[in-house]
Each structure stands twice: as C-alpha cells, then as structure tokens.
Amino acid sequence: MPSPRLFRLDPDKRAAIFSAAAEEFATHGFEGASYNRIIERAGVSKGAMYYYFDDKADLFTTVVTDVFDQLEKDLPPPPPEVSAAAFWRSVHGHIDCIIRYGRENPTYVALMRATHEFEYSGVTDVAVKEVCKKSRERIERFLRDGQQVGAVRGDLPLSLLVELVFVLDRTVGHWIAERLDELTSEDLSRAGRMLCDQIKRVLRPADSHHGRDGRSVKSTP
Amino acid sequence: MPSPRLFRLDPDKRAAIFSAAAEEFATHGFEGASYNRIIERAGVSKGAMYYYFDDKADLFTTVVTDVFDQLEKDLPPPPPEVSAAAFWRSVHGHIDCIIRYGRENPTYVALMRATHEFEYSGVTDVAVKEVCKKSRERIERFLRDGQQVGAVRGDLPLSLLVELVFVLDRTVGHWIAERLDELTSEDLSRAGRMLCDQIKRVLRPADSHHGRDGRSVKSTP
Amino acid sequence: MPSPRLFRLDPDKRAAIFSAAAEEFATHGFEGASYNRIIERAGVSKGAMYYYFDDKADLFTTVVTDVFDQLEKDLPPPPPEVSAAAFWRSVHGHIDCIIRYGRENPTYVALMRATHEFEYSGVTDVAVKEVCKKSRERIERFLRDGQQVGAVRGDLPLSLLVELVFVLDRTVGHWIAERLDELTSEDLSRAGRMLCDQIKRVLRPADSHHGRDGRSVKSTP
Amino acid sequence: MPSPRLFRLDPDKRAAIFSAAAEEFATHGFEGASYNRIIERAGVSKGAMYYYFDDKADLFTTVVTDVFDQLEKDLPPPPPEVSAAAFWRSVHGHIDCIIRYGRENPTYVALMRATHEFEYSGVTDVAVKEVCKKSRERIERFLRDGQQVGAVRGDLPLSLLVELVFVLDRTVGHWIAERLDELTSEDLSRAGRMLCDQIKRVLRPADSHHGRDGRSVKSTP
DNA sequence: GATGAATGAGTGTTCATTCAT
DNA sequence: AATGAATGAACACTCATTCAT
Incomplete structure (x- = not known):
C-alpha cells in the first residue's frame, strides 16, 4: 500500500509519477518495466519514490487501481427499471463511457491491457x-442482472462470459486506440454501437434461430 | 534468424532449449524473461546459445514461430466445397484441432498469449x-472465404474481425487451460462447440432479427 | 554527544528509543544496524532522532554508555576491609549483581557483547x-586492589588480566543467556559461583602446586 | 557453496579475493562488510565475483572455512600415548601452532573473531x-580425551568448557595481535606457555586446594 | 565447433543524513 | 521544539552479451 504521504503530495508531482509509471508499465509490462526509468521520467529522486511506494509492485498496483477507480467513477449508475431493453441501454451507456475514457487516456487503456x-x-x-x-x-x-431479465444466456459459466466481455472490450478498445487519429467522433460512436452489438451477440441466450451449439460446457453446471 | 547449426543440433537438446524458452517467455513475457535462466534450465552452455541464436529476441522469435508452425501443420486443409455449411464445418475442425493442441501443450498456449x-x-x-x-x-x-459464401459479415473491417476471432480463441483457450484438470474429454468437445458458436455469433452477418446496430464503424470503409 | 534535550524527553519515549536501539545494535552490530529501523521501531520522527543524537554513532555510544552506567550503579561498593577473602567476596558480589542484571536485561548483555x-x-x-x-x-x-592483598597474580600484564576477566564474564554470560529458559534460579546462583571460581582460577597467583608455566609474558614488564 | 570454477581460478587472483574478503569481513563483520568494496579491492569484476560465489554469505562462508581448514591442517596429530602429561603436551603443541599461524596471518585471526x-x-x-x-x-x-585421563574437570558442561577454551584462545590471540610489533619471538613462546597455563587453570578438576565452588551448574547434569 | 570465464551497466532497494517548515 | 519530506550514494545482486581459447 502506498504511504499516505502520497496523497499529501503536490498533485502535479503525483500526476507526473502516475503518468510516467502508467506509460512504462503499459509499454513494458510489470516485469519488463524499469523502476529507475519511471523515477527518472517522473523527475523525482530515488528515495522519494520509496518514500511514497513500498516497492515496484506497490507502485504498479496503486497506479492500476487508480485507473480502474477513475473509470468506474464515471460509469453510469445501474438501470433503475428492470428489463432487457434497459439492460442493453445500460450496457451501451457503459461502453460509451469506457470508449470516451479510453480516447482521453490512451495510455491507461494500454495499462489495463498490461494489467490483464x-x-x-x-x-x-x-x-x-x-x-x-x-x-x-x-x-x-x-x-447476473442481465440474466434475470433474460438478456444474458444462462447456459454458460458466468466466469467465462465475464472473461469474454472483458476481452471483447479490450480488443475493440485496442483496435480503436491504434486508429485513434483516423477515426472521427462519429466513427467512435459507431464503434461503441458495434461493440455493444458484439457483446450482445456473445451474451444473448441461444435460440432456435441460431442453432443448439454450445449449450453448456461443464456437464455438471 | 537462428543459425542453421540449430537444425543440425541433437533434437533432444533442441527440444530442451525450446521447452525451457517457451516456459520462461510464457511465464514472464519477453522483457521479463531471463535469458540466463533459460540457458541454465536448458542445460546448454552460454556460448552454444549464442552460437545458435543471435540474441534473446532471436530465440523468442524462433520458438514462437516454431509453435505457430507446429500448430498450423496440424490444421485441416481448407474446405474443398464452398458453402456456408462447409465453412463452419471447417471452422469447427480448426477449433477442435487447436483445442487438442492446447490440451497437449499448455505451455505453448501460454506462450502464444505472451506473444500476443x-x-x-x-x-x-x-x-x-x-x-x-x-x-x-x-x-x-x-x-474472406467465409464472406464469399455469406457466412461472415462484410460490414466490419476484416482486421477487426480477425482480432476478435484471435482473441475469442485465446480467451476460451485460457479459460480452458485454467480448468484443464477438472474438465472431462466430453467437456472439452463441448467447449469446442461452444467456442465455434461464439465465433459464429461474432462473425455472422447482421440480420433483421438482431437489430441494426454496429453496421459499420468506418464511414468510408 | 546526545543533545541535553534528550534528558528532557518523556522517559517512556526515551526508553522506547534506547530499547529499540539496544536490540538493533545487539542483533546486527554497529555497522549492520539500521538507523532507520531503530527510528521506526522506536516510533519517533526522523527529525527528532537527529534532534537528540548527532548521528548513528552518537546513539550507539549513548545507549551503550547508559547500559554500562546502569549496571555500574547497581554494583556493590568496594570492600571496606582489605584482605584476600574480602576481595573474593566482593568479586562474588559483583558477579551476582552482573548475572542478575543480565537475567533481567538479556538484550543488554547482547549489546555489551556487540560493543566489545x-x-x-x-x-x-x-x-x-x-x-x-x-x-x-x-x-x-x-x-590492582586484588594484587595488593595478594589475591591476584602480579606476573602478568594487568591489561591481559582485565581482558580475561572481561571475556570470561561475557562468555559465561552468553552461555547462560542462551539457556536462560532451562536454568532455575538455583542454577543461576550456582553459575555465579562457578564463574567466580573460574575467575579465581585465572587470577590466582602461580604457586608451586600448579607448576611454573606462564610466569610472565613480557620480558621487561 | 562456491562454484567449482573458483578452484580452477588463477591462485593469485583467488588469493587476492580471499585476502580482500578476509580483511573486509574482519574489519566490518559480516553485515557491515561491503561486497562492492571487496570486489573493488580484489580487482575483479562484479560479474566474475558472482560467477564464483553465490552471494555475500557464500563468499564469507568460503573464506572462513578456508581459514579454519588451513589452520586445522597444520595442527599436530592427537597424542599417541594417553596420560594427563601427554594431554597437556598436546595442548601446548596446538597452542604453539595456533599462535604461530596467528602471527603469520593476523588478518585471519581477526576474521575468526568476526566469525565468532x-x-x-x-x-x-x-x-x-x-x-x-x-x-x-x-x-x-x-x-573429552582430557577428561578420560583426568586432566579435565568433569563437573561442568562440556559445551561451557569448549566455549571457555575458545574464548581464552581468542582473547590471548587478540591481545598478542595488538602487540605483535613489540613482542619478541621469545615473548611469543612465553605467551604460548602462559595461554596453556590459563587453559590448564580453567580446565583442571576442582580439588580441595581450590575450594568447592562452582562444582556444577545444572542441578540435573 | 563449442566452451565458459568475464564483463560492467543494469536491477530494485536501503542507507544515513539534511533541511525547509 | 519538532516534523517528515527529500536526497542520492551505496547496497547486494542480475542482466544480456562477448571473446579468448
């Protein structure tokens, strides 16, 4: 855990540290990242860094947590009404939010990937x-909420669905990040709709229309 | 590029090198991996390693290429007949092959992930x-073949679809790898069907049934 | 020299500092000891420490001096009467005192050793x-007093005898400290008598009974 | 354990390493010693050092072991005949040997002390x-041999007697080392006799002449 | 063809100490 | 009087790589 001193630190300095760390970790992964390089780029002394963070892992965790928390804070509240339509509307809202966040903080998207x-x-x-x-x-x-309103299939392990959603998001996010310069704002919202559609495709309950494949993976669910 | 000498090397030694490298890279990623550790575990001399491979990157590339090639070699040939049904049958064949390969070489699955x-x-x-x-x-x-027989949607950039297929495969692969011990052989083939279904969901052309979302991302495709 | 402020400090705080320092120095020696660790364990601020003590060496000296002084304060006064018997009685008194002190402050015994x-x-x-x-x-x-009453041999350099007494005491002290748990109070007083006997053996003038060895080391004493 | 490479190393280089290490450890103790300083003084590269020794502890152990072994190799064989006189003659032989060794390798004496x-x-x-x-x-x-021929008291724990002998030797050794320059060769052999006498005093069985003190420490021997 | 000794810049981390507040 | 943020040299140790043999 980072020292409470960190939060008493000049926000600019702190931002410099977080940014340097995020970039380094995003680029090199945890093990490949150089603490020394981060320190140098953040423009702080070696001792100071160890004054704020226990060690490399602590810095990593802190920055990652911060990014996740930042994003989460902006996410819309859960839908008040309960229906499949409301569920999907909420999904769409989340995705828009995430894409917007990613557009403004491309480094953090990369960091999330590195974390994963x-x-x-x-x-x-x-x-x-x-x-x-x-x-x-x-x-x-x-x-789970989605399952209750019948929007999400119940025949696959939740853990797998979670992973799929996670990864779809990251993949589209990365795909977008790589083309960020050439995409218009309109493209981005179209991308949001597309991602939402993909997630819908992946999560939607199996129906007669789409065949009976992949009902359940584990024999004893 | 690895030295041609590598291919004259005793296959057991070569396998030892590849296996040690694959494990190290899979566990620590490229940058986090220790060349020394690989050398030590492979039981070869330091000089020999630099005799066979230019450097760390060369070893990485060689091993990764080998793994990809190995897998590819086992993949079934493209479908002789051209139809949506044949396309999906081929997809299924590929997936079964990949899952089987992954079950037998869990390290290589991890290596592929690391590569990605x-x-x-x-x-x-x-x-x-x-x-x-x-x-x-x-x-x-x-x-592209799938698109020609109408099995794959044409309204999204191919590069994105490729990425999605890539990642779906890896995700399910990892999900399986984590539970390899508890899954029966039957579970595995069910997982194959499930993954195929998921890919189908993701690739299938948009139709009236599923709404009009996500038609295209780029305005000028 | 420690700042006079140290003596105005809350005795509990001072005790905490001394105890933390004694333990650290006893365990790691002077050079191996970490000033930071001491500060942390004593629960004082960094600045405060340098406010009280000049530096690491000053803290060490102060604590060591304190321990020696503490012990010395408890030691019995020199014998009023002058005779060999009174001398040995006094030695015995000292030893009992030292052993008791060591039993109650094992850390300080270790610190004395570290000092030596x-x-x-x-x-x-x-x-x-x-x-x-x-x-x-x-x-x-x-x-010297012992020599005057004929209790202590005069044929060896005093500096050597002092060293021997020093070290006998520390050795028996350490031997006891290591077995403190298993020794009864009775064992301890027996140990005191034993140590006294050993010192007597070492200091007693050479006589015909014990041969002529070791008369004097330096040819010109 | 040091790498076997160490023993293939040029003896001069090895001696340089051992000597630098012995001096550093003797002067600063294990924790206080600086591996970097040793490396620098030995005139070897950092990597080389870690090529020979696992780590600081390994270097310490290796050097210490070497010193002990060196000394031991020179010690006279155990006495052929068994009698108190032979025992003491053997003790004297050992002491002479140790003192001679210490005179020639004062650093090693210090290292032994540091080890202790x-x-x-x-x-x-x-x-x-x-x-x-x-x-x-x-x-x-x-x-134990000494006890069998009645030369060594049996009323005290052997572990304590061992410790006392250990420490007497070290103390006299140190006392000598400090005055090495001013002592003639004659002084040294006199010192040997003196140390032998002291050890005799400490080990000799209690007899009526010396009172009944210190018979045994532990109530249940 | 193959070895393994050797390198020194690099790693993450701790050090005793200072000084503005 | 007292704090605690800040320093940068030093710590033990690992790195990928070279090269004489």
Whole structure:
C-alpha cells in the first residue's frame, strides 16, 4: 500500500509519477518495466519514490487501481427499471463511457491491457489480483442482472462470459486506440454501437434461430 | 534468424532449449524473461546459445514461430466445397484441432498469449510482428472465404474481425487451460462447440432479427 | 554527544528509543544496524532522532554508555576491609549483581557483547572506546586492589588480566543467556559461583602446586 | 557453496579475493562488510565475483572455512600415548601452532573473531554455523580425551568448557595481535606457555586446594 | 565447433543524513 | 521544539552479451 504521504503530495508531482509509471508499465509490462526509468521520467529522486511506494509492485498496483477507480467513477449508475431493453441501454451507456475514457487516456487503456496480461502470467501479484477481481465482480453482477431479465444466456459459466466481455472490450478498445487519429467522433460512436452489438451477440441466450451449439460446457453446471 | 547449426543440433537438446524458452517467455513475457535462466534450465552452455541464436529476441522469435508452425501443420486443409455449411464445418475442425493442441501443450498456449501481449506492447520486435502477421493473414484469408459464401459479415473491417476471432480463441483457450484438470474429454468437445458458436455469433452477418446496430464503424470503409 | 534535550524527553519515549536501539545494535552490530529501523521501531520522527543524537554513532555510544552506567550503579561498593577473602567476596558480589542484571536485561548483555566486538573491529569509534576504557579501568582498579592483598597474580600484564576477566564474564554470560529458559534460579546462583571460581582460577597467583608455566609474558614488564 | 570454477581460478587472483574478503569481513563483520568494496579491492569484476560465489554469505562462508581448514591442517596429530602429561603436551603443541599461524596471518585471526561474533549475533548463517560447529566439535573431542585421563574437570558442561577454551584462545590471540610489533619471538613462546597455563587453570578438576565452588551448574547434569 | 570465464551497466532497494517548515 | 519530506550514494545482486581459447 502506498504511504499516505502520497496523497499529501503536490498533485502535479503525483500526476507526473502516475503518468510516467502508467506509460512504462503499459509499454513494458510489470516485469519488463524499469523502476529507475519511471523515477527518472517522473523527475523525482530515488528515495522519494520509496518514500511514497513500498516497492515496484506497490507502485504498479496503486497506479492500476487508480485507473480502474477513475473509470468506474464515471460509469453510469445501474438501470433503475428492470428489463432487457434497459439492460442493453445500460450496457451501451457503459461502453460509451469506457470508449470516451479510453480516447482521453490512451495510455491507461494500454495499462489495463498490461494489467490483464500480468494477471494471466505466472507471477501474479496479490494486490493486482485484487484489483482485477473487483473489476470482474462488477461485470459479474452486471451479467447476473442481465440474466434475470433474460438478456444474458444462462447456459454458460458466468466466469467465462465475464472473461469474454472483458476481452471483447479490450480488443475493440485496442483496435480503436491504434486508429485513434483516423477515426472521427462519429466513427467512435459507431464503434461503441458495434461493440455493444458484439457483446450482445456473445451474451444473448441461444435460440432456435441460431442453432443448439454450445449449450453448456461443464456437464455438471 | 537462428543459425542453421540449430537444425543440425541433437533434437533432444533442441527440444530442451525450446521447452525451457517457451516456459520462461510464457511465464514472464519477453522483457521479463531471463535469458540466463533459460540457458541454465536448458542445460546448454552460454556460448552454444549464442552460437545458435543471435540474441534473446532471436530465440523468442524462433520458438514462437516454431509453435505457430507446429500448430498450423496440424490444421485441416481448407474446405474443398464452398458453402456456408462447409465453412463452419471447417471452422469447427480448426477449433477442435487447436483445442487438442492446447490440451497437449499448455505451455505453448501460454506462450502464444505472451506473444500476443508482446505484440500489443510498445516494444514490438520486427520478427515477432512477422510471425503474428502471418498468423493473422491466415485467419484473414479464411474470413474472406467465409464472406464469399455469406457466412461472415462484410460490414466490419476484416482486421477487426480477425482480432476478435484471435482473441475469442485465446480467451476460451485460457479459460480452458485454467480448468484443464477438472474438465472431462466430453467437456472439452463441448467447449469446442461452444467456442465455434461464439465465433459464429461474432462473425455472422447482421440480420433483421438482431437489430441494426454496429453496421459499420468506418464511414468510408 | 546526545543533545541535553534528550534528558528532557518523556522517559517512556526515551526508553522506547534506547530499547529499540539496544536490540538493533545487539542483533546486527554497529555497522549492520539500521538507523532507520531503530527510528521506526522506536516510533519517533526522523527529525527528532537527529534532534537528540548527532548521528548513528552518537546513539550507539549513548545507549551503550547508559547500559554500562546502569549496571555500574547497581554494583556493590568496594570492600571496606582489605584482605584476600574480602576481595573474593566482593568479586562474588559483583558477579551476582552482573548475572542478575543480565537475567533481567538479556538484550543488554547482547549489546555489551556487540560493543566489545565493535571495539575489536577495525572501525572503532572514539566515544565507544571511551566507554570501554572506563569499564576496563574499573576492572583494572579492582584487580590492582586484588594484587595488593595478594589475591591476584602480579606476573602478568594487568591489561591481559582485565581482558580475561572481561571475556570470561561475557562468555559465561552468553552461555547462560542462551539457556536462560532451562536454568532455575538455583542454577543461576550456582553459575555465579562457578564463574567466580573460574575467575579465581585465572587470577590466582602461580604457586608451586600448579607448576611454573606462564610466569610472565613480557620480558621487561 | 562456491562454484567449482573458483578452484580452477588463477591462485593469485583467488588469493587476492580471499585476502580482500578476509580483511573486509574482519574489519566490518559480516553485515557491515561491503561486497562492492571487496570486489573493488580484489580487482575483479562484479560479474566474475558472482560467477564464483553465490552471494555475500557464500563468499564469507568460503573464506572462513578456508581459514579454519588451513589452520586445522597444520595442527599436530592427537597424542599417541594417553596420560594427563601427554594431554597437556598436546595442548601446548596446538597452542604453539595456533599462535604461530596467528602471527603469520593476523588478518585471519581477526576474521575468526568476526566469525565468532557473527555466530553470536542474531543473524547467523547456516553455513557459518556449520563451520563453527565443526571447530567446536574438534575442541570437544579433545576435552573429552582430557577428561578420560583426568586432566579435565568433569563437573561442568562440556559445551561451557569448549566455549571457555575458545574464548581464552581468542582473547590471548587478540591481545598478542595488538602487540605483535613489540613482542619478541621469545615473548611469543612465553605467551604460548602462559595461554596453556590459563587453559590448564580453567580446565583442571576442582580439588580441595581450590575450594568447592562452582562444582556444577545444572542441578540435573 | 563449442566452451565458459568475464564483463560492467543494469536491477530494485536501503542507507544515513539534511533541511525547509 | 519538532516534523517528515527529500536526497542520492551505496547496497547486494542480475542482466544480456562477448571473446579468448
């Protein structure tokens, strides 16, 4: 956990640290990132850095958590009414929000990706796992609501659906980020609709129209 | 590029090198991986390693290429007949093949994931990009065929569809890998069908049934 | 020298500092000890510490001096009567006192040992040397008294005898400290008598009974 | 454990490393010693050092072991005949040998002292403990032989007697080392006799002449 | 053809200490 | 009087790579 001093620190300095760290971690992943490089780019002394953060992992966790929290804060509240339509409207709202956030903070999108990778890798940090878990739980609650109004299929493990949504979002996000310069604002909102559609396709309950494949994965659900 | 000497090397030694490298890279990513650790675990001399491979990047590329090639070799040939049904049958065949491969080489699945991440990161290596590009082109050709028989939507950029297929596969692959012990052989083929279904959902052309969302992202495609 | 402010400090705080320092120095020696760790464990601010003590060496010296002084304060007064018997009785009194002190302050025993080592090492601090010198002078005066009443041999350099007494005490002290849990109170007083006996053996003048060895080391005493 | 490469190393280089390490450890103790300083003074590269030794502890242990082994190699064999006189003659032989060794390698004497301290401190290394244990066991066997011929008292725990012998030797050794320049060769052999006498005093069985003090420490021996 | 000794810049982290407040 | 933020040199150790043999 970062020292409380961090929050007493000049916001500009703190921003400089977070930005330098986010960029380094996003570019090189956790293990590949150089603490020294971050320190140098943030323009702080070595000692100061260790005054704010316990170690490299702590810095990573703190920055990642911050990014996730920042995003989450902007997300719209859960839908007041309960219906499939309301559910999808809410999904759309979330996606718009996320895309907008990503457009304004491309580095943070990359950082989120790096975080996810890190989580998948063999050297996962406990604190990072926590951040990811929180993030997943949020989606899980969301999907559960979707299942109750019949918007989300119930024949697949939630954990898998969560992962799919996670990854669809990241993939489209990355695809967008790579073409950010050439996309108009109109393109972006179209991209939002497209992503929403894709998620809908993935989550929608199986019906006669689409065949009977992939009903359930585990024999004992 | 690895030295031609590599291919004259005792296959067991070569396998030891590849296996050690794959594991290290899969666990730590490219930058986080330790060349020394690989050398040590492979049980070869330091000089020998630099005798076979130019450097760390070369080893990485070589191993990754090998894994991709290995997999590709096993993939079924493109469907002889051309029809939507044949296309999906072929997709299913591919997926079964990939899942089988992943079950037998879990390390390689992790390595592929690591490769993908590496590609996404900011420090992409030219050679690795080449491997990934080749792999993507294969999918792209596939999807183009699918489009011709009306199995794959044509209203989204191919590059995005390729990415989505890529990532769906990896996600389900990882989801499976994490639960490999608890899944029966029957579960696995069910998972194959499920993944196929998901890909179908993602690729299928938009129709009246599913609304008009996400028609196209770029205004001038 | 510590600032006079130290003595105006809340005794509890001061005790906390001394205790933390004693433990750290005892465990790691002077050079190995971490000033930061001491500060942290004492629960005082960094500035405060440098407000009370000049530096690490000053803290060390102060604490060590305190421990020596504490012990010395409890030691019995020199024997009023002058005779060999009175001398040995006094020695015994001292030893009992020291053993009791050590039992109650095992950390301080370790600290004394660490001090001694430090003195032996190549980086001796002037102030510490002073403390040790004072302590040695005390023993020296004692031994000189013993010589006058014929209780202590006169054929060896006093400095050597002092060292031997010093070290016998520390060795038995350490031996006891290591087994403190298993020794009864009775064992302890037996240990006191034993140590006294050992010191007597070492100091007693050479006589015909014990041979002529070790008469004198330096040809010109 | 040091790498076997160490023993393939140019003896001069190895000696340089050992000497630099011995001096540094002797002067600063284990924790206080600077690996960097040793490397610098030994005139080897950083990498090379870690090529020979696992880490700082390994270097310490290796050097210490070497010193102990060196000394031990020179020690005279155990006495052929068994009698108190032979025992004491053997003790004398050992002491002469040790004093001679110390005169020629004053650094190593200091290192031995540092080792002992280190062992006493709270952060003992397993390997170092092993070296000390071996050394103690040697003395213990010796004393046991002495007890059998009635030369050594049996009323005190052997572990304590061992410690006392250990420490007497070190103390006299240090006392000599400090005055090495002013002592003639004759002084040295006189010192040897003196130390032998002191050890005799400490070990000799209690007899009527010396009173009944210190018979046994533990109530249940 | 193949080795493994050697390198020194790099790693993340801790150090004793200072000084503006 | 007292704080705690800040420093940068030093710490033990690892890195990818070279090269004489």
